Amino acid sequence: xxxxxxxxxxxxxxxxxxxxxxxxxxxxxxxxxxxxxxxxxxxxxxxxxxxxxxxxxxxxxxxxxxxxxxxxxxxxxxxxxxxxxxxxxxxxxxxxxxxxxxxxxxxxxxxxxxxxxxxxxxxxxxxxxxxxxxxxxxxxxxxxxxxxxxxxxxxxxxxxxxxxxxxxxxxxxxxxxxxxxxxxxxxxxxxxxxxxxxxxxxxxxxxxxxxxxxxxxxxxxxxxxxxxxxxxxxxxxxxxxxxxxxxxxxxxxxxxxxxxxxxxxx
Numbered sequence: 001x002x003x004x005x006x007x008x009x010x011x012x013x014x015x016x017x018x019x020x021x022x023x024x025x026x027x028x029x030x031x032x033x034x035x036x037x038x039x040x041x042x043x044x045x046x047x048x049x050x051x052x053x054x055x056x057x058x059x060x061x062x063x064x065x066x067x068x069x070x071x072x073x074x075x076x077x078x079x080x081x082x083x084x085x086x087x088x089x090x091x092x093x094x095x096x097x098x099x100x101x102x103x104x105x106x107x108x109x110x111x112x113x114x115x116x117x118x119x120x121x122x123x124x125x126x127x128x129x130x131x132x133x134x135x136x137x138x139x140x141x142x143x144x145x146x147x148x149x150x151x152x153x154x155x156x157x158x159x160x161x162x163x164x165x166x167x168x169x170x171x172x173x174x175x176x177x178x179x180x181x182x183x184x185x186x187x188x189x190x191x192x193x194x195x196x197x198x199x200x201x202x203x204x205x206x207x208x209x210x211x212x213x214x215x216x217x218x219x220x221x222x223x224x225x226x227x228x229x230x231x232x233x234x235x236x237x238x239x240x241x242x243x244x245x246x247x248x249x250x251x252x253x254x255x256x257x258x259x260x261x262x263x264x265x266x
Contacts (some may be wrong), residue, residue: 001134001137002137003136003137003138004133004137004138004139004173007106007107007137007138007139008107008139008173010053010073010106010107011052011053011073011075011106011107011139011174012052012174012196012224012225013052013250015250016249016250016251017224018219018224018225018249018250019052019053019174019198019224019225019226019249020050020051020052020053020225020226020228020242020245020246020249020250021051021052021053021054021055021073021075021141021176021198021225021226021227021228022046022051022053022054022055022227022228022229022232022233022242023054023055023077023109023227023228023229024036024039024042024043024046024054024055024056024229024233025055025056025057025077025080025109026229026230027057027060028057028080028081028082028094029080029081029082029083029088030082030083033230033234034234035230035233035234035238036233039060039065040064040065040068042233042238043065043066043072044068045233045238045239045242046232046233046238046239046242047070047071047072048070048239049232049238049239049240049241049242049243049246050242050243050246050250051072051232051242051246052072052073052225053072053073053074053075053106053107054066054072054073054074054075055075055076055077055109055141055227056074056075056076056077057076057077057080057094057095058076058094058095058099058100058103061074061076061103061104061105062103073106073107074103074104074105074106074107075105075106075107075108075109075141076095076099076100076103076105076107076108076109077094077095077108077109077110077111078093078094078095078096078097078100078108078109078110078129079091079092079093079094079095079110079111079122079125080092080094080111087116087117087118089113089116089117089118089147089148090113090116090117090118090121090122091110091111091112091113091122091125092125093125093129095108096132097129097132097133097136097138098132098136100138101136101138105138106139107138107139107140107141107173107174108129108133108138108139108140108141109140109141109142109143109176110125110126110129110140110141110142110143111143111145112125112126112142112143112144112145112163112166112167113145113146113147113148114144114145114146114147114148114151114159114162114163114166115146115147115148115149115150115151115159116147116148117148119148123166123170126142126167126170126171126172127170127171130170130171130172131171133171133173134171139173139174140171140172140173140174141172141173141174141175141176141227142167142170142172142174142175142176143176143200143227144163144164144166144167144172144175144176144177145163145177145178145200146159146160146162146163146178154178155178155179155180155181156180157180157185157186157188157189160177160178160180160189161188161189161192161193163177164177164189164190164192164193164197165192165193167193167195168193168194168195172195173195173196174195174196174197174198174224175193175195175196175197175198176197176198176199176200176227177189177197177198177199177200178199178200178202179199179200179202179214179217179218182217183217183218183220183221184221186199186217186218186221186223187221187222189221190221190222190223191222196224196225197222197223197224198223198224198225198226198227199214199215199218199223199226199227199228200227200228201214201226201227201228201229201230201231201232202230202231203230204230204231204234205231208235208241208244208259208262209255209259211228211231211241211245212244212245212248212255212258212259213255215228215245215248215249216248216254216255219248219249219252225249226245226249228245232245237262240261240262241262243261244258244259244261244262245258247261
């Protein structure tokens with residue numbers, strides 16, 4: 001699959017073999033939250049910080065909201081739900097692979113909530129999207145979360161390593177999951193998943209150091225990078241934050257070096 005390999009190099013750094021993805025698809029779920037009101041400005045900031053790829057819904061690509069600065073890998077998100085829904089965990093298809101191709105996507109992503117009442121339907125959607133991606137040579141990022149009545153702790157390594165494996169088993173080229181809280185427990189996730197794993201950023205963290213410690217721990221466990229949204233685009237200096245994360249991911253900088261670099265402005 002030459003086409004898929006070429007596209008993968010647009011979202012994963014060919015030298016480090018790792019990636020810094022900034023998801024900005026939150027507008028469908030939560031509306032125009034802080035950091036995502038002026039999309040062109042925010043995209044420029046994270047791209048200038050060195051992001052390898054961004055995640056957007058199709059409508060913003062059509063509106064020209066891909067930024068004005070450097071080029072960046074484009075991942076178009078195929079699923080959605082809103083916080084107004086009776087069941088926000090029930091993600092439904094809102095875009096197709098073919099639409100994403102026409103919009104110039106380098107990859108597509110789909111969100112699955114294992115443990116939700118409709119997780120069987122979401123798994124079927126994942127399988128179908130995987131099949132179409134294989135036909136077109138389109139990389140697929142599966143965002144695999146564990147959310148529902150049976151899930152007592154969505155950061156439990158037992159649930160997360162299962163979720164990551166499901167994504168790989170059903171054809172994802174890259175899997176995104178929550179960080180389990182320690183390098184030791186996250187290593188179980190990575191070792192049980194035959195495709196690259198990236199971590200989600202989750203809710204806004206209290207300190208920059210908390211973010212860097214999470215990134216550092218995941219990488220030490222073998223993660224292929226990060227997919228961090230709010231902790232990047234809602235930062236007081238998104239460009240500096242993405243650059244600092246990128247130094248840890250691509251240059252193997254220490255937490256201390258990242259903290260020092262964050263305070264240094266151009």
